[in-house]
Amino acid sequence: MVPVITIDGPSGSGKGTIARRLAARLGFGMLDSGALYRLTALASQNAGLAPQAPEIVDIARHLACRFDEEGNVFLNDENVSRELRTETTGAIASQIAARPEVREALLQRQRDFARAPGLVADGRDMGTVVFPEAPAKIFLDASAEVRADRRYKQLIENGFDASFTALVEEIRQRDERDRNRSVAPLRPAEDALVVDSSDLSIDEVEATLWRYIQDRLTDRDE
Numbered sequence: 001m002v003p004v005i006t007i008d009g010p011s012g013s014g015k016g017t018i019a020r021r022l023a024a025r026l027g028f029g030m031l032d033s034g035a036l037y038r039l040t041a042l043a044s045q046n047a048g049l050a051p052q053a054p055e056i057v058d059i060a061r062h063l064a065c066r067f068d069e070e071g072n073v074f075l076n077d078e079n080v081s082r083e084l085r086t087e088t089t090g091a092i093a094s095q096i097a098a099r100p101e102v103r104e105a106l107l108q109r110q111r112d113f114a115r116a117p118g119l120v121a122d123g124r125d126m127g128t129v130v131f132p133e134a135p136a137k138i139f140l141d142a143s144a145e146v147r148a149d150r151r152y153k154q155l156i157e158n159g160f161d162a163s164f165t166a167l168v169e170e171i172r173q174r175d176e177r178d179r180n181r182s183v184a185p186l187r188p189a190e191d192a193l194v195v196d197s198s199d200l201s202i203d204e205v206e207a208t209l210w211r212y213i214q215d216r217l218t219d220r221d222e
């Protein structure tokens, strides 16, 4: 079976950053599952649909999207990388993601990313629902204030307007929704390594996870 490394955690915990580094080191592919929910949100918004509209299930099932090597994301051949990362798109994605039928529509598409030589998949339910047999599962956390601070710096660096106070509130609301929904709520898998990165640099997180992954992939080969 293709080895899959799952990285789950709340918004701004550093999943995407670490997933990219680990995938590059391992020579594995990547799945940014949040991007699929964000693309569904964007396509629904473009179609003028509210998050509860029944048509969104079909939109999720038939998303025409692609990811390139540089990290760009395309929806119907349009580069939507920038719009995709806004807090508004994230908040709508979180609402849409609470619908079981939307999650079901995106399930197989996510599993199809698992191809040789391996996959690093980040999201909210990678270790619990999408890849429950993964040999290495990570849950990356950090306090809401630290995550809001990271997001604030990221948004300003990328030329977006941002308010730290508003970001803390948005992050808390998104956490609340993602953790308390009835289907695939955000939580660590029972066999996940939980790492709180609040006081760790990106390099320190990577070093800790690298050791864990080496152990897990070696155990699997024996």
Ligand SMILES: Nc1ncnc2c1ncn2[C@@H]1O[C@H](COP(=O)(O)OP(=O)(O)OP(=O)(O)O)[C@@H](O)[C@H]1O
Binding pocket: 009, 010, 011, 012, 013, 014, 015, 016, 017, 018, 034, 090, 150, 151, 153, 154, 197, 200, 201, 202, 205
């Ligand atoms: N340990 C860390 N220390 C400092 N900054 C960090 C750390 N980890 C990540 N960051 C920074 O925090 C920001 C958010 O990280 P990232 O996008 O990887 O989070 P995420 O968990 O993937 O968020 P989302 O789920 O919303 O996509 C980035 O600018 C990243 O460089």
Ligand SMILES: Nc1ccn([C@H]2C[C@H](O)[C@@H](COP(=O)(O)O)O2)c(=O)n1
Binding pocket: 011, 033, 034, 035, 037, 038, 090, 093, 094, 097, 098, 122, 123, 124, 125, 126, 174, 178
């Ligand atoms: N596996 C996933 C990935 C994402 N979501 C939802 C919940 C998030 O708030 C939203 C945006 O994700 P992000 O890009 O910030 O990682 O999408 C989910 O429910 N399950």
